[in-house]
Amino acid sequence: MVWPTLALLFNAAVWGLSWWPLRLLRDMGVHPLWANVGLFSIGCAVLLLWRPQALGQVRRTPVLWAMALASGGVNAAFNWGVSIGEVVRVVLLFYLMPVWTALLAWLWLGERPGLGGLLRVGLALGGAALVLQPEGGAWPLPRSLADVLGLLGGLGFACNSVLVRRFAPVTRDEGRALAMLMGCVGVSLVLALALGPLTGMHWVPALPPVQPPWMALLGLTALAFLAGNLAYQHGASRLPANVTAVVMLTEVVFAALSAVWIGAEPLSGRTLLGGGLIVMAALLATLAPARVGRGAQPAAKANRRTSASSSASS
Template structure:
């Protein structure tokens, strides 16, 4: 009976991770919708994250004791993860969807380097290969038009930085945080909100209130904050502690496929052949990064 229960939990958690990745592949739609409604730059992300914080605030108040007991490094790490997602969110306003997602998914490269040179963790040979493959994919993808292999828009730079910050954050989360999914989602959204409000006036001037259609704008922001930032993040955090990191990393790659296909179908954004090749290498690097973990854990059952 226990085996069956464990198998069902694993299946359910895997389905949540897969669905979350696919769902975030559509996240660019509300971000750009808010920009079109009059909240350009980071203002749309600020509105979404405010809604998420409001939705999660009652839970945070109820669990304030757990938040007080959490260490400062744990809280800062989760908040930094939210800031990384805020950068990722804003990047969709300034760049092509598929490129933004792929640049963000270079996180295995940064995570391996941080683990090796900052945390002093052992680096399996396959992860060194993952770094080389990921950097090769980045080079091919960014030089597809014959230019130097560097990001060419503020959106691409933000996506690259978001992936780096997410790698730093997850290192701290894995080593220091024991927050439950609800509290983690609140701190995550709060960190994103602060980051968005810091960025917003730097990127674009504050939009005039009289030029905004408040009812539809608030509806999109509230729904996006509640569904993407509150519900899906809390569900993802519940699922990730019940699965191998390898499985989580691979299942979340559904975001790349859904994001690229949805952007091509709905926004007419298509990738050139070399961009597709570079993106493919980035995804291969992600698989290689988690492969040693999967192999090592599998060996315990032989």
């Protein structure tokens, strides 16, 4: 159990630290949306070389297009948010997944939240209120684009998770993985093209004469994401699904510590308390017994079957 756990910790560290290279790329002139296009295009190329039949699955299975859209929204929102805002706030707001998952599972899977589900939603909302509330005591509302992106990223991730649970029996691992990667490229590309004229966003920066070119950093970051993905496959295939989910919550710790240490971000007592409530809600959600809704299979089985695609939307 040691090596699989370490593999999952490595994957959590990759995603917890992902804000750093994204900000370096931003400082070199690469907008986070265009960075997404490059990073996940490399992932698509690698997967197609390994499993070329996955493209046919995506073309023949319309439900994978919905998964692609949800996954693309997750990565566009999360990577953009951590690039421009306070990392800890964005990551914590992203982990409001118990709220969105309970709502979507009720609407799409027919799973009514029980007392435990309502408790988790209450904990998560209370934590979000503490994180979002300004010092003056005004209403706890998002106060920046980064806050909004963190919330949207968590909503997209919950949407993607529910779709995976609902349609895992009629899709294959490599098809879901490719759809999610293609969605990451497609959604970021559309947003970049649409917002470019309004924001002056350039699709490619000038190559600096002295500093290492941004393409080298982009390639190294893509390799790190790929290594994290492979580590996730190794760990998730050898550990129970609930253990995997608990270990992956360490992403919050990696993000918080690195933001304070490398980014010199402040970490207030209110943020710590609110973050603790959000993490507790997510932890309780991972330890809750699986409930099978209409057309869904047990969560643990679904998670094992979709391990190849889950980290694409981490």
